[in-house]
Amino acid sequence: MNLYQEFLIIAGIICGLAGCASTSDEVVTSTKAASVQSSETSSLKSLTSNTSIYFDYDKSDLSVTASSQIRSLAKALKSNNSSKVSIEGHCDERGTREYNLALGERRANSVKELLVLNGVDSKRISTVSFGEEKPAVSGSNESAWSKNRRAVVKVY
């Protein structure tokens, strides 16, 4: 059932990406996605460091890359049951601050949902949105914006 739901989500995302490929600024290549997916060591490493998951503008759905990042993370989390997860949702500076606070929460929730679908106990996960208040990179250009539209997964 879980796998089926996940399949539907990812299928939806792929359709979504295909639909707005011309406006999407994050180029997702299949090789990039595959390399993350197959790399067990990177997922173990990510348990001790923060993982950033990036989003399209005004979107909270997960890209193929993001989904495979989260699945690897879920696998590592399941093999280490004592750790807890906090997910921060963030936005770029465009649009209004209060709307972005809501959007940031959607992003954090998207990550949480996929972790839970992949077997991580929801009680281990907390989410918080900072909207556009805590950019990772300063600057008013696409390069900065794409790095600020993110969810940061912290394992502790």
Place this chain on the structure above:
Amino acid sequence: MIKSLSNFVLISFLTCISFFIHTQLRIEVTQGIKDPIRIAVTPIAWNLESPASHYIHQIISSDLSSFGEFDAIGTSEMLSLPQSEEDIYYRDWSILKVDYLVVGSTAKLDQENLLEINYSIVDVVRRRAIHRARVVGKITDLEALAHNMSDRIYREINGISGIFSTRIAYINREGDSQGDYHLRFCDINGDNDQIVLTSKEPIMSPDWSHDGKKLAYVSFEEGTSRIYIQDLKTGEREALKLENGINSSPAWSTKDDSLIAVLSKAGNPDVYKYDFKQKRWIQLTSHYGIDTEPDWSPKGDKFLFTSNRSGSPQIYEMNISKNTIRRKTFIGDYNARARYTPDGKSFVFVHRVDGDFHIAIQNLKTSKIRILTDTDLDESPTISPNGNLVLYATKNGTKDVLSGITIDGATKFSLPTISGEVRDPSWSPLFK
């Protein structure tokens, strides 16, 4: 209930620092109107021994010319300095093309520390006073007295109240990206700048209570967003009931102490009203989309809010008693954070055109939109209580700055800062 102070948060007890005047913001007119009204405010005759400020006329001149609507001539240009209507030699003023003249004198009252100012506003062309007034105040409050006179002079000439006694609350971040966040407020001219709250974590969305005595705002000092209310005189602070998810966008009623805000405790952001007695939240909107950024109508029967229920952020209006919701914006794919004009007939909001975010105004009846700004990352619009000016946050390079524009678009101004970033402005009501 006053929350205990954590290490990271400092509530400034304003009374203690009110003597510390630090100017953070200054209005600079960047685009003025072609024919501002020429006014001359002569030095108010000072019949007192007190060495206190002789500068009432300078404060008034500076107030009136601050948004470019008036051109107040300096004392050095004046050919005579009348102190009452009888002393006016009209040719001295018509030769300077002055439209209006303000003359007056002070007298000390029997009561300790009180003085009165008698003044007249004179129409130079018609050669008669359009207004005569007597104001009484404390000698120690001369500055406030002068701002009140500016408000009155503005109203007698323009037909709407001046806003020189109002204040602006805003968020300021020091220097670099590691800097502290401050919630501050100051007079319109930047004077009497005071810090309400200092925190290592973000502060956002300040909003004034209807009487101008309290600010509601969102602070992340506990690691997550939470709504606080702070009395500006006592510094006393109340933390509103924290719910799971975001706690955001507090909006006071313009009539009483009612407050609405946005919570996502039910799984998605909706608008709630706070019950101060029971300390609980009552749900007003319910939709799986994002509902946020509410603003009460001046009558208090409706509120505007942003919702992405149609797929993109648009402005909606809810009638509270009828429990009905109507979509208000249909042009563009990003319309957000609407604020009613004081007459309740229009709203200003963030409107995206070709990828750029501008401040625009829309008439509620005709739905006609007029774009007010030409910069591209504009947000957080707030309207002066006389409905004449819009202040908003924008970017100057990579820096967050405040800018403003008259609602007719004729005059533009900026509020440069000495240091750091400024954002999230909120205009106070008129103080009674």
